[in-house]
Amino acid sequence: MHSPTLRSIALVGALVAVIHANTAFVNAAPDDLPPHPSPSSKCYCQPTDPCWPNDATWSALNTAVGGRLIPTKPAAYECHDPHYDAAKCQEIQKGYHFDYWRHKQPGAVEQTNWEVFNYRSCRGFNQTEPCYQGAVPLYSVNVTNVQDVQHAVRFAAKNNIRLVIKNTGHDYLGRSIGVSSLNVWVHHLKKIALDDNFVPEGAPRRTPGQGAIILDPGVIWQEAYAAANEHNVTVVGGAHPTVGTSGGYCQGGGHSPLSPRHGLCVDNVLQYKVVTADGQLRVANAYKNKDLFWALRGGGGSTFGVIVEAVYKTHPAITEFSYAGYRIGFNGTEARRKVYTSFLSQQLAWGAAGYSGYSYFQLEGLMFYYMFPGVGSTVVNSTMSAFLKEIASIPNITIEGEAVSAGSFWEAFGPLVTNNTEPTSGSNTILGSRLIPKANFEDAAGISQLVDVMMEAQDDLGKLMGPAGATVLGHLVAGGQVSKGNSRETSVLPAWRKALFHVVVAAFWPDTAHPGAPQYMGEKITATTQRFRDISPGSGAYFNEADPNEPDWQEAFFGSNYPRLRAIKRKLDPRGVFVCHNCVGSEDWNKELTCRL
Structure with a gap:
C-alpha cells in the first residue's frame, strides 16, 4: 500500500500528465487562455505561465488537506471522446439535469452557460x-474542516491563483466557477445545531440568549427546515429546497416565503465564522469585527471570505399555516389584462398581512402559489374570494385550485420541494430582475403601468423564445417586516425596504445554439428588464437573481452602501483573493476576472 505522500504525488502527477497530454481537457492551450501581458502580480497565474505551481507544490497542498485535492473534470467528461465510458456516461445522463446530482459534482454548476470559456466547454x-x-x-479541495478552507485560501493567495467557492452551484451569476481556478468545495460540511439560548461571542455579560440555528456551509434549506421543524421553531430561508444556507443566498439579502413576516435572511443573522483573505478564522457579529459583519449581510457571497458557520435567529413555530395554489386560464389580450390587474391589486394588502407567494404570468394563464402564515383555510378562502369573484365574470375564464390548511411551515413548504423526477437544472439560463416599489401598487395608474410593462415584456420574450417562453415571474417577498428592517444595520440594498414585488424574466437556449447565443440572449434580457427599470427609478435588483449585464450594477445591487462596502473590501482583501462577477471591487478586473485593469 502506498503511503499518503506517495498517493498525493500520484494524484497530482496524474493530473499534470493529463494537462500536458490533453490540452483540450484542461483548456490550457495558449489560444484558450485570456490574453494578458507577461505574467505579473496583476494577473492570476495560468497553467502555461512560469508562475504556475509545480507538481511538488500541488502535492504539498494535497497532503495538507488530507489527500482531498481533486483534479476537477467537467460534469460530462466521460460522455466525450477520448474519455468516453458508456457506463459512466449513462449515469451522467440520468443526473445531468437534476440539481441534486450536480451538487455532488465539484465541476458542475446549475446553469451550464457559466461552464463555458472562450466558446469552449464540455457539455x-x-x-x-x-x-x-x-x-x-x-482543482477542488473537498473540505471537511475549517483547516482545509484555510489551507486552500492561503495556497491561492501565496501562489496567485484564482479561488472560487462552491456548495451547490445554485447561482445565476457564475460566482462558484472560474477558469484555471482552485475550488473550495464545502458541500460535505453538514453539521446542524439548535440553541435556545445563543449568545454571540464577545457580547457583554448578562446579554440575554435567543433561539438560533447553527449551520455548516454545506447545509441546504431543505435540511435546515427539517431540523428546525423537529425543534418546533421556524427559520427564514429560501423557497428552493436545495439552495445553500450559508453562502451567497443570505449574503446577497436572501428573500424567503417568511420574509413579509420575519424580514430578509440578512435581518436574521446573529453571527458568522469566516475565513478571510489572509487565511485567518474570524468571528463576525454585533460585537466583534463589526465592519465585516455588516458587509457579510448584504454585500454578496464570494467577496469577503469563506463562511464556515452561520448562525440565524429562529422564531416560534407557526402552528396554523395555510397555502393556496391556483391556475387561472383565459383567452385574449383583454382578459389577460383584467386578470393581471385584479391579481396585482391584491398584493399590497396581502403583503401587509404577512402573506407571501410566487406567481407565473403567462400568455394564457396565471399560476400562483401563496403562503398564509398564522391563518386557517377559512380565512384564506375569504381572502381569495374577492379576487376570484372579480375575475369570474370574465368570459371564458377557468379557475382551478384550492386553499389548504397545514400544521406548520414545514408542511406548507412540502409542495415547493422539487420532485426528483422533474429536471430542474443543467441548462443555459440568464435572468433579469427588478424590485418593484410599494408605491407602484398604491393606485390604479401604477398598477396599470406595471401590467402594461409585464405584457410588453411577454411580447419581448415570446419573440425571443416562442409563446412557452413568454413568462414573467412575480415574487411577493417584500413589504411587511422587510419594510421595517433597517438597512443601516446591514449592507443589503436599501431599495428592499421600499419594495413589495420582485419581478424576474429569463431566457433559455440549447447547447447546440450558435456560439453567439449567450451574448444575444443577454442583450435581449437586458433590454426587456429595462422596461421595469424605467417604471421604478431609484429602486434596484436582487443581487442573487439579477441580470449579469445589469447597467450601473453597483447602484442596482448595493445602492448607497457601495462606497463603504468597497472600502471594507480594500481593507480585508487588498490583493483580490476573492473576485467574482459584478461583486464588490470587481470593476478593478477585466471581464474574464483574470487580470487587474
Whole structure:
C-alpha cells in the first residue's frame, strides 16, 4: 500500500500528465487562455505561465488537506471522446439535469452557460464533440474542516491563483466557477445545531440568549427546515429546497416565503465564522469585527471570505399555516389584462398581512402559489374570494385550485420541494430582475403601468423564445417586516425596504445554439428588464437573481452602501483573493476576472 505522500504525488502527477497530454481537457492551450501581458502580480497565474505551481507544490497542498485535492473534470467528461465510458456516461445522463446530482459534482454548476470559456466547454452527450475544461476549476479541495478552507485560501493567495467557492452551484451569476481556478468545495460540511439560548461571542455579560440555528456551509434549506421543524421553531430561508444556507443566498439579502413576516435572511443573522483573505478564522457579529459583519449581510457571497458557520435567529413555530395554489386560464389580450390587474391589486394588502407567494404570468394563464402564515383555510378562502369573484365574470375564464390548511411551515413548504423526477437544472439560463416599489401598487395608474410593462415584456420574450417562453415571474417577498428592517444595520440594498414585488424574466437556449447565443440572449434580457427599470427609478435588483449585464450594477445591487462596502473590501482583501462577477471591487478586473485593469 502506498503511503499518503506517495498517493498525493500520484494524484497530482496524474493530473499534470493529463494537462500536458490533453490540452483540450484542461483548456490550457495558449489560444484558450485570456490574453494578458507577461505574467505579473496583476494577473492570476495560468497553467502555461512560469508562475504556475509545480507538481511538488500541488502535492504539498494535497497532503495538507488530507489527500482531498481533486483534479476537477467537467460534469460530462466521460460522455466525450477520448474519455468516453458508456457506463459512466449513462449515469451522467440520468443526473445531468437534476440539481441534486450536480451538487455532488465539484465541476458542475446549475446553469451550464457559466461552464463555458472562450466558446469552449464540455457539455451534453455528443460523444464526438470535443471536451474542453472551459471555466470549470482545475482543482477542488473537498473540505471537511475549517483547516482545509484555510489551507486552500492561503495556497491561492501565496501562489496567485484564482479561488472560487462552491456548495451547490445554485447561482445565476457564475460566482462558484472560474477558469484555471482552485475550488473550495464545502458541500460535505453538514453539521446542524439548535440553541435556545445563543449568545454571540464577545457580547457583554448578562446579554440575554435567543433561539438560533447553527449551520455548516454545506447545509441546504431543505435540511435546515427539517431540523428546525423537529425543534418546533421556524427559520427564514429560501423557497428552493436545495439552495445553500450559508453562502451567497443570505449574503446577497436572501428573500424567503417568511420574509413579509420575519424580514430578509440578512435581518436574521446573529453571527458568522469566516475565513478571510489572509487565511485567518474570524468571528463576525454585533460585537466583534463589526465592519465585516455588516458587509457579510448584504454585500454578496464570494467577496469577503469563506463562511464556515452561520448562525440565524429562529422564531416560534407557526402552528396554523395555510397555502393556496391556483391556475387561472383565459383567452385574449383583454382578459389577460383584467386578470393581471385584479391579481396585482391584491398584493399590497396581502403583503401587509404577512402573506407571501410566487406567481407565473403567462400568455394564457396565471399560476400562483401563496403562503398564509398564522391563518386557517377559512380565512384564506375569504381572502381569495374577492379576487376570484372579480375575475369570474370574465368570459371564458377557468379557475382551478384550492386553499389548504397545514400544521406548520414545514408542511406548507412540502409542495415547493422539487420532485426528483422533474429536471430542474443543467441548462443555459440568464435572468433579469427588478424590485418593484410599494408605491407602484398604491393606485390604479401604477398598477396599470406595471401590467402594461409585464405584457410588453411577454411580447419581448415570446419573440425571443416562442409563446412557452413568454413568462414573467412575480415574487411577493417584500413589504411587511422587510419594510421595517433597517438597512443601516446591514449592507443589503436599501431599495428592499421600499419594495413589495420582485419581478424576474429569463431566457433559455440549447447547447447546440450558435456560439453567439449567450451574448444575444443577454442583450435581449437586458433590454426587456429595462422596461421595469424605467417604471421604478431609484429602486434596484436582487443581487442573487439579477441580470449579469445589469447597467450601473453597483447602484442596482448595493445602492448607497457601495462606497463603504468597497472600502471594507480594500481593507480585508487588498490583493483580490476573492473576485467574482459584478461583486464588490470587481470593476478593478477585466471581464474574464483574470487580470487587474
